[in-house]
Amino acid sequence: MSSFPQKTPIKNYKDVDLSEFLKIYEENAEDVFDIIDVHPVISVVLLNTWITHETSLFLQLSTVQDFLKSDQNFDLVIVEEFVMHAFMGFCYKYNSPCITFSATGLSWLTSNQVANPISPAYIPNIVLPYFSNMNFFQRFFNSFMYVLCELMTHLYTLPKHNQMLQEYFPGAPHITELYYNISLTLINSHVSTHPPAPLVPNMIDVGGLHIKPPKELPKDLQEYLDSSEEGVVFFSMGSNFRSIDLPEEKREILLKTFGKLKQNILWKWEEENLPGKPSNVKISKWLPQTDVLAHPNIKLFITHGGLLSTTEAVYHGVPIVGIPLYGDQMMNLANAESNGIGRGLPYRELTEDKLTDLIQEVLTNPIYAYNAKRRSNIMRDQPMTPLERGVFWVEYVLRHKGAKHLRLAALNLAWYQYLLLDVIIFVIAVLLITFVTLRFVVRKCVSSKKKTRQVSKNKKRN
Known part of the structure; x- marks a missing residue:
C-alpha cells in the first residue's frame, strides 16, 4: 500500500494505489510553513495531532476500506511505526508476524516497543537539534522531552489510535498488546549518519536501503553537470515539501544568494518558470536526486535535512548546508554538523548574509569535503x-x-518490574525495618541498662 505506485509492474508485487492520499497531503503543504521551526514542545504536540489526523484520513480512504473488506491472507505484515499506532491493526487482522519500519531512525517510541534500552543522557529526542555529546542543560531538556513524549503518547495519542483500531479493526486488543508481538523492527539509520546506540x-539497521546504483541521467542534465567547470550546488526540498510553497521573502533570499555564487545552481522547482531566476540557476520540476548527487561535479547539497536526503548525501560524499523545517530534520543536521560534513541554518533564521556565509564556508573549507568522503567510505564498507x-x-x-526467540523477556515485565522499582522498594523496606528494629533493640538495651544501674545505685544507698 503506497502513495507512490510502481511505474513498471513487478511480477510478484501488487500495488494498492493510495495516490489520492498524497493529494490530500499536498493540499495541506502550504500550511506546513506556518508551523515550522517551532519550539520543540509545540513540535511534539503538533506531530502527534497531525499524524494522528493523517492516520485517520488514511484508514477512511475508500481504497483502504475496500482492501480491508477483501478476503486475503498474508504470511507477513510490514507497517510504518512513526506515531501511526493504528496501523498495527493490519497485523491483528491478518494474524501474521509483524515487522515495523522506522523511517526516522532510532527513537524512544521505537525502542519502547521492543524493550530496547535507550537513555536520554546520550540519545537525543528526534525533534531536538542535539547530538550525542550533550551538556547538562541539554541533557536536562532532553530528559524533559522524553517525559513529555511519554505523557503525550499515553494520555492523547494511544487513546485516539485505540479508538481507530476498534473502529476499523473490530475486536483488536489494545495497541500496547499488539506491540508486544512485534517480530522485528527495521531502523532507517547507520553509524555513518547517526551516533552508535x-x-x-x-532491531536491524537498514539506513540507506533505498539507495540504488546510479542510473544514466537525462542527456540535457548530464551535459549541464559535465559542463559546469566551477561545479554545481544542488538545491532540493525533498518530496514532502515543495519549493513553490516557500514564502516570497524566503524565495528572494535564495535567489539573491544563488546569483552571487560562481557555481551553477540546480534547483528542484515544481513549476515551468521561476521569476527573477539568475543566469546560473537551472530549474526542473523533477530531478533524480540520488543520481544527481552521484555526479562528481556536485560540490554542495542544500537540503531541508530529511533523513533520506542526508543519507544520500553521506553515501555519495557530498557536503551539506541544511535548512531544517521541523521534526527529525534538526537532529539530522545536528548529526551532520557533529560529523563535520555540513552546517545547518534554521528556517526562521534564514537571511541572505547567513546563507551566503554558510555556503561559502562549506564550499571553501576542504575539511567538509574530506569528512563527507570519509563518512561515505564508512557507509559503503559493509558486508x-x-x-x-x-x-x-x-x-x-x-x-x-x-x-519469537529474538523477543526480549523484558516485554513480559510490568513497567515497575522493568525499572526494578519493586526490588528497590523491597530493599528500602528491609533496610528501614532493619534500622527501626535495631534502633528499637538498642534503645531497649540502653534503657534496660540505665534501669539496672539505677536499681544498683538505690540498693547501695539503702
Whole structure:
C-alpha cells in the first residue's frame, strides 16, 4: 500500500494505489510553513495531532476500506511505526508476524516497543537539534522531552489510535498488546549518519536501503553537470515539501544568494518558470536526486535535512548546508554538523548574509569535503548492502514463524518490574525495618541498662 505506485509492474508485487492520499497531503503543504521551526514542545504536540489526523484520513480512504473488506491472507505484515499506532491493526487482522519500519531512525517510541534500552543522557529526542555529546542543560531538556513524549503518547495519542483500531479493526486488543508481538523492527539509520546506540537482536539497521546504483541521467542534465567547470550546488526540498510553497521573502533570499555564487545552481522547482531566476540557476520540476548527487561535479547539497536526503548525501560524499523545517530534520543536521560534513541554518533564521556565509564556508573549507568522503567510505564498507540485510531478516522472520526467540523477556515485565522499582522498594523496606528494629533493640538495651544501674545505685544507698 503506497502513495507512490510502481511505474513498471513487478511480477510478484501488487500495488494498492493510495495516490489520492498524497493529494490530500499536498493540499495541506502550504500550511506546513506556518508551523515550522517551532519550539520543540509545540513540535511534539503538533506531530502527534497531525499524524494522528493523517492516520485517520488514511484508514477512511475508500481504497483502504475496500482492501480491508477483501478476503486475503498474508504470511507477513510490514507497517510504518512513526506515531501511526493504528496501523498495527493490519497485523491483528491478518494474524501474521509483524515487522515495523522506522523511517526516522532510532527513537524512544521505537525502542519502547521492543524493550530496547535507550537513555536520554546520550540519545537525543528526534525533534531536538542535539547530538550525542550533550551538556547538562541539554541533557536536562532532553530528559524533559522524553517525559513529555511519554505523557503525550499515553494520555492523547494511544487513546485516539485505540479508538481507530476498534473502529476499523473490530475486536483488536489494545495497541500496547499488539506491540508486544512485534517480530522485528527495521531502523532507517547507520553509524555513518547517526551516533552508535544499543540495539536488541530484533532491531536491524537498514539506513540507506533505498539507495540504488546510479542510473544514466537525462542527456540535457548530464551535459549541464559535465559542463559546469566551477561545479554545481544542488538545491532540493525533498518530496514532502515543495519549493513553490516557500514564502516570497524566503524565495528572494535564495535567489539573491544563488546569483552571487560562481557555481551553477540546480534547483528542484515544481513549476515551468521561476521569476527573477539568475543566469546560473537551472530549474526542473523533477530531478533524480540520488543520481544527481552521484555526479562528481556536485560540490554542495542544500537540503531541508530529511533523513533520506542526508543519507544520500553521506553515501555519495557530498557536503551539506541544511535548512531544517521541523521534526527529525534538526537532529539530522545536528548529526551532520557533529560529523563535520555540513552546517545547518534554521528556517526562521534564514537571511541572505547567513546563507551566503554558510555556503561559502562549506564550499571553501576542504575539511567538509574530506569528512563527507570519509563518512561515505564508512557507509559503503559493509558486508552486505542495507537492502540485502533487510531482505535477509524479513525472510528470517518468515522462516522462523515470527522469530519469537529474538523477543526480549523484558516485554513480559510490568513497567515497575522493568525499572526494578519493586526490588528497590523491597530493599528500602528491609533496610528501614532493619534500622527501626535495631534502633528499637538498642534503645531497649540502653534503657534496660540505665534501669539496672539505677536499681544498683538505690540498693547501695539503702
